[in-house]
Amino acid sequence: MKYIIAIALLCGILYSCKKVEEVRYQAADNVYFNLLSDTTKQIHTDSIVYSFALFPDKAVDTVFLPVRISGSRIKTDRKFKIEVVDSATTAVAGVHYKPLDESYTMPADSGxxxxxxxxxxxxxxxxxxxxRIKFNLVATPDFQVDYRQWDTLHVxxxxxxxxxxxxxxxxxxxxVYSRVKHELFIRVSxxxxxxxxxxDGTIIPKVLYFTRRFKAFLADPVQWVKDNPDAGYIITPADNGNYYFYSPANPDKKYLLELNPADNRYYFRDENGNRIV
Structure with missing residues (x-):
């Protein structure tokens, strides 16, 4: 009798197991801007800053907006859309940038x-x-845009x-930052x-090489030019005991180097008239 009861209980357990359906959570696939200021810590940022001043020979250049999916990769192409937010954009399409495409493709098997x-x-x-241009991701039949903190990007x-x-x-x-200081950093660092x-501790020695080279220049530009003839810069006299620092290849762009009698040192001035130190 006990054997029959045990068999009956086992059959009941097996039957009830067949009736249990697997429950899975299915979230919609999303797209978001994946612009990182620190890749090691995955820290997001919302702006790309660019200047043609770094590339004086270029009339056109391209920046790239990184778009990532949250969800499944599939074996077919999918479409997503980006729009320009006019109320937060000062750049003019056709004047400052080429208009966007109607939509963009997330390639098959890609995230x-x-x-x-x-x-x-x-x-x-x-x-x-x-x-500036403010971009905003827009939902499509293929992708939702639910990550609101990462759905906009500025150029x-x-x-x-x-x-x-x-x-x-x-x-x-x-x-302290200034544009003139930045220009000088690029030219001599x-x-x-x-x-x-x-x-990343491994990059610090390289950074210190560049920043200390720049500091040495600011401390004594005249001596720096003498010590770095291959850099291609010269210093020539100006009025009142001052000097000009510039490249012979671009003599129209000169930086005035002024003597400060208080410490008998020479200084550049930034766009606001402040001494650069």
Whole structure:
């Protein structure tokens, strides 16, 4: 009798197991902007800063908006859309950038793509002003846009130097930012940019090489030019015991080097008239 009861209970358990259905959570696939200021810590940022002043020979250049999916990769292409938010955009389509496409493709079996944005250096006023474009991801039948903190991205650009994100990272070495100081850094440091993170100890010696080269220049520009003849810069006399620092290849762009009698040192001045230290 006990044997029959045991068999009956086992059959009941097996039957009830067949009736249990697997429950899975199915979230819609999403797209978001995946622009990182620190790749090691996966820290997101919402702005790309660009200047044609770094590339004086270019009339056109391209920046890329990184778009990533949250969800499943599939074996077919899918479409997503990006729109320009007119109320937060000062750049003019066709003047400062080429208009966007109607939609963009997330390739099959891929979880990330880069959308090209073509910037134009045809407006002479870009020397005096900075313009911006605000981009916003838009839902499509293929993708939702549920990550609201990462659904917008800005491109900020001009034909003058803009304060880069890495300047604040290394402000202890570089000091207070100014455009003139930035220009001088590019001309004498040996690099146009520094890493956007200080969390990697292996890069610090290289960064210190660039920043200390720059500091040596600011401390004594005359001696620096003598010690670095291959850099291609010269210093020539100006009025009142001052000097000009410039490249013979571009003599129209000169930096005035003024003597400060109080400490008998020479200083450059920034766009606001402050001494650069």
């Amino acid at each position: 990330i793509t880069r959308v090209p944005v073509i910037l134009l250096n045809t407006d002479p006023e870009l020397v005096n002003k900075t313009v 900020i650009f001009s034909n003058r130097l803009e304060k880069p994100l890495w300047w604040n990272i290394w402000i202890g070495e570089l000091g 040996g690099t146009t940019e520094l890493p956007a993170t200080n969390s």
